Amino acid sequence: MCTIETIRAAVERVGSAALNEPAVVEHLHPLFSRVLKRDARTNEIYLANHSLGRPLDASSQDVQEAMDLWYADMDGAWGPWLDERDAYRARIARLIGRADPKAVVPKSSAAQGLRAVLNALPSECPRVVATGGEFDSIDFVLRAYAHRGKARVSYVPCGQNARFDADEIVKRIEPGTELVVVSRVIFSTGQLLGGIERVIVRAHQIGARVLVDAYHSAGVLPESMDDLGCDAMIGGNYKYTRGMAGACWLALADSMLGPAGVPEPDGPASVDTGWFAKAEPFAYRRSDLPEYAAGGDAWLEATPPILTYYQARAGLELTLALGVDRLRAYTLGQLAFLREALHDRGVPTRLIDGSPEAHGNYLLIPADDGPDATARLKQAGVNSDARPSPAGSPWFVRLCPDLLNTQDQLLEAAERVAGVLSASRAG
Numbered sequence: 001m002c003t004i005e006t007i008r009a010a011v012e013r014v015g016s017a018a019l020n021e022p023a024v025v026e027h028l029h030p031l032f033s034r035v036l037k038r039d040a041r042t043n044e045i046y047l048a049n050h051s052l053g054r055p056l057d058a059s060s061q062d063v064q065e066a067m068d069l070w071y072a073d074m075d076g077a078w079g080p081w082l083d084e085r086d087a088y089r090a091r092i093a094r095l096i097g098r099a100d101p102k103a104v105v106p107k108s109s110a111a112q113g114l115r116a117v118l119n120a121l122p123s124e125c126p127r128v129v130a131t132g133g134e135f136d137s138i139d140f141v142l143r144a145y146a147h148r149g150k151a152r153v154s155y156v157p158c159g160q161n162a163r164f165d166a167d168e169i170v171k172r173i174e175p176g177t178e179l180v181v182v183s184r185v186i187f188s189t190g191q192l193l194g195g196i197e198r199v200i201v202r203a204h205q206i207g208a209r210v211l212v213d214a215y216h217s218a219g220v221l222p223e224s225m226d227d228l229g230c231d232a233m234i235g236g237n238y239k240y241t242r243g244m245a246g247a248c249w250l251a252l253a254d255s256m257l258g259p260a261g262v263p264e265p266d267g268p269a270s271v272d273t274g275w276f277a278k279a280e281p282f283a284y285r286r287s288d289l290p291e292y293a294a295g296g297d298a299w300l301e302a303t304p305p306i307l308t309y310y311q312a313r314a315g316l317e318l319t320l321a322l323g324v325d326r327l328r329a330y331t332l333g334q335l336a337f338l339r340e341a342l343h344d345r346g347v348p349t350r351l352i353d354g355s356p357e358a359h360g361n362y363l364l365i366p367a368d369d370g371p372d373a374t375a376r377l378k379q380a381g382v383n384s385d386a387r388p389s390p391a392g393s394p395w396f397v398r399l400c401p402d403l404l405n406t407q408d409q410l411l412e413a414a415e416r417v418a419g420v421l422s423a424s425r426a427g
């Protein structure tokens with residue numbers, strides 16, 4: 001059986017009802033034998049799934065498949081390799097609810113997706129509105145562009161409670177704004193940006209485009225990009241979809257796509273480009289003006305990396321076969337369980353926006369010194385990470401269970417965390 005069939009068969013055995021732990025353990029855990037062996041060997045409880053997701057056994061076999069094609073077929077491998085690229089685009093399109101798979105453009109990072117959009121805007125120095133809570137990579141790109149005079153960026157800060165308010169972003173969007181950059185889920189706090197629809201409506205009223213960073217929402221929230229109505233979305237696979245680093249994407253709405261040929265001067269056109277964006281790459285025909293392929297293919301670049309499509313395949317297949325809605329419900333149950341176990345042991349957690357449904361897939365424990373807290377947790381056998389509050393302080397330790405964490409393990413994790421961080425027990 002090929003890896004995809006193995007995954008689909010396992011998911012079929014789980015059944016179509018809500019996910020439950022006995023079925024997950026019986027049918028899905030065997031897909032992760034290598035990771036589970038590591039768990040047993042190290043006795044570490046891995047709760048950094050929001051940072052680097054855990055791979056299926058199939059992932060290394062999938063990469064091996066790409067290599068084997070090369071050895072066996074030499075240049076004949078290009079056919080299946082490019083089919084796998086298109087399968088990757090289709091999987092991401094399904095994941096994020098984008099009807100047109102060609103509107104998904106593989107990228108090696110989210111930052112690369114942002115740069116492609118910035119560079120595609122018609123004006124030399126676009127006016128950008130962003131939140132102060134964007135991930136460092138995105139924030140740094142914007143600052144680098146501003147420093148070079150290639151963008152003017154206005155940052156919307158969070159409130160004292162570390163919460164970003166969509167209406168503050170709406171107020172900042174004014175005639176002349178060309179691009180709005182917002183995260184669906186804020187990386188440092190897990191806040192799901194409620195009211196993002198109002199941001200998009202306002203931006204469109206004045207002719208601006210909206211790019212949504214979906215790194216912490218794609219594969220987490222059962223949402224559709226087409227319904228959301230943003231113009232561009234960026235994300236990647238190394239967290240929730242278990243696809244390792246380098247397998248990222250930029251998805252574009254129809255508003256960013258054009259017909260084949262030379263683009264209109266006042267419309268968006270990708271200059272992060274290469275011969276795979278040409279109308280007929282294999283015709284080797286040159287023209288004075290760049291003649292692009294139609295639609296999302298015009299945003300492709302040069303000879304593509306191939307392995308990323310294979311490395312991300314198993315994780316995406318599993319996510320799609322299970323369904324993001326079922327995974328989200330399961331994780332919310334795990335988070336509630338872990339939160340209660342922590343509270344029972346005197347460890348406070350923090351919800352930025354009131355309810356667990358208004359959060360991404362991890363919980364927060366405030367800590368004065370995040371790096372110190374996570375180092376001590378690691379020593380106690382809990383793998384986590386921490387990010388500084390966008391309000392300045394404190395830090396937030398982030399804990400994210402996944403399918404491989406059982407309730408027994410979460411109880412044990414709470415015990416270990418309490419030994420390190422609870423107000424009453426910490427030294």
Ligand SMILES: Cc1ncc(COP(=O)(O)O)c(C=O)c1O
Nearest residue numbers: 109110111135137187213215216
């Ligand atoms: C919200 C968000 N955006 C983007 C990234 C990654 O950005 P890049 O792919 O540019 O390194 C992360 C990584 O943690 C993130 O949390």
